Amino acid sequence: MQEGAKRTTLPSGLRIVTEAIPGTRSASLGVWVGIGSRDETPNMSGASHFLEHLLFKGTHKRTALQISAEIEAVGGETNAFTTKEYTCYYARVLDADLPLAVDVLVDAVADSILEPSDVETERAVILEEIAMHEDEPGDEVHDIFTEAIFGDHPLGRLISGTEESITPMTRNQINGFYRRRYTPSQIVVAAAGNLDHNTVVRLVRKALAGTPLDGSAAAPADPRAGSKRVRHQKPHTVVRNRDTEQAHVVLGGVGIGRRDERRFALGVLNNVLGGGMSSRLFQEIREKRGLAYSVYSYASQYADAGLFGVYAGCAPGKVEEVLDLARTELARVAADGLTAEEIARGKGMVKGSYVLGLEDSGSRMSRLAKSELLYGDLMSVDELLGRVDAVTKEEVDAIAADLLAQPMSLAVVGPFDEAQFPHG
Structure with a gap:
């Protein structure tokens, strides 16, 4: 583990990881569930996200109002988010109020009641959220692209679920999911800021006492390995006809998993290709020709799979030209690789974003938790920077040839029909 970070595993398998940041007056706390x-x-599609909403709705000790009011009364903030592989509940408070944050947040995750009336209220909220999401074509296109890659595999489904899955879901089903899945061995409590590790451990133990998570002895869950190779769809085109002012497209294909040693080379490649205003795609499509307001590339990585995509938002009449330019640039990089100067710049971008992303307690807390939950270890910042520095031109060119020369899928949202994109 890196200097300043400490880990304690409770007999139940629940892990507590902290990083003391002397000189700060704040603390960030997260309860992360794998x-x-x-x-x-x-x-049960959407159950994790449904549950995330419900856990702030009341416990045996607190009402929903008390959960939010107790944190807000000291100027703190709480929130939560769900991903495909984990769920996080977090709070940010003044350092002196960390005991309160631990008590409130651990109570909410460990001992929620899930009142039937709250289930109905949140069902309505989530259905509204799903409908709103469909009104955001810039977000929707990424979901369509992900489904185009992964199909009916769980990684291809919406985190929110669909109207068809959320509407019939019962309180008992959600509660069963909660109690079966939210076990101590799947949970990491992470904190960063002006704190003392042993004090945090005591506070967590106290908050867990008497709750369903005050469980019998167990080993912590290993990082998710992924059972077998994730099946992918054959490359194809999906067009969602929407009467929008702007067209949204994502072009891309299969990527790599998060434990793949090539991930550092991919980080460098992604930055040079579409990671900033100096990137090839931004320069070719926006700066030189003014064809798109927004254009970038990205890589999503999961335990055993990944995807790589190029996004652009542009006027509907410019879509073909934008896609031609993107395909040309991808083919050029796949065939010729990057220059030594570009690789140096890409490394600088990756290292800068790593280090600048650790400027506040919330980022430090997230890094601690993800390292523990997803990798089972915490690389020091110097180790991480060393791994980026060690990336060679050959490694970047090899992953470019591997990922960018493959046949690609295309997702389009805008005033089009399928016939306008015959070749994918």
């Missing part, structure tokens, strides 16, 4: 939307069956 359960996300890929752990759901098709008829």
Whole structure:
């Protein structure tokens, strides 16, 4: 583990990781659960996200109002989010108020009641959220692209679920999911800021006492390995006809998993290709020709799979030209690789974003938790920077040839029909 970070594993398998940041006056706390939307069956699609909403609705000790009011009364903030592979509940407070944050947040995750009336209220909220999401074509296109890559595999499904899965979901089903899946061995409590590790451990133990998570002895869950190679769809085109002012496209294909040693080379490649205003795609498509307001590339990585995509938002009449330019640039990089100067710049971008992303307690807390939950270890910042520095031109060119020369899928949202994109 890196200097300043400490880990304690409780007999139940629940892990507590902290990083003291002397000189700060704040503290960030997160309760991270290694359960996300890929752990759901098709008829329970959206259960993790539904549960995330419900856990702030009241426990045996507090009402929903008390949960939010106690944190807000000291100027703190709480929130939560769900991903495909984990769910996080977090709070940011003044250092003196960390005991309160631990008590409130651990109570909410460990001992929620899930009142039937709250289930109905949140069902309405989530259905509204799903409808709103469909009104955001810039977000929707990424979901369509992900489904085009992964198909009916859980990684291809919406984190929120669909109207068809959320509407019939019962309180008992959600509660069963909660109690089966939210076990101590799947949970990491992470904190960073002006704190003392042993004090945090005592506070967590106290908050867990007497709750369903005050469990019997167990070993912590290993990082998710992924059972077998994730099946992918054959490359194809999906067009969602929407009467929009702007067209949204994502072009891309299969990527790599998060434990793949090539991830550092991919980080460098991604930055040079579409990671900033100096990137090839931004320069070719926006700066030189003014064809798109927004254009970038990205890589999403999961335990055993990944995807790589190029996004652009542009006027509907410019879509073909934008796609031609993107394909040309991808083919050029796949064939010729990057220059030594570009690789140096890409490394600088990766290292800068790593280090600048650790400027506040919330980022430090997230890094601690993800390292523990997803990798089972915490690389020091110097180790991480060393791994980036060690990336060679050959490694970047090899992953470019591997990922960018493959046949690609295309997702389009805008005023089009399928016939306008015959070749994918």
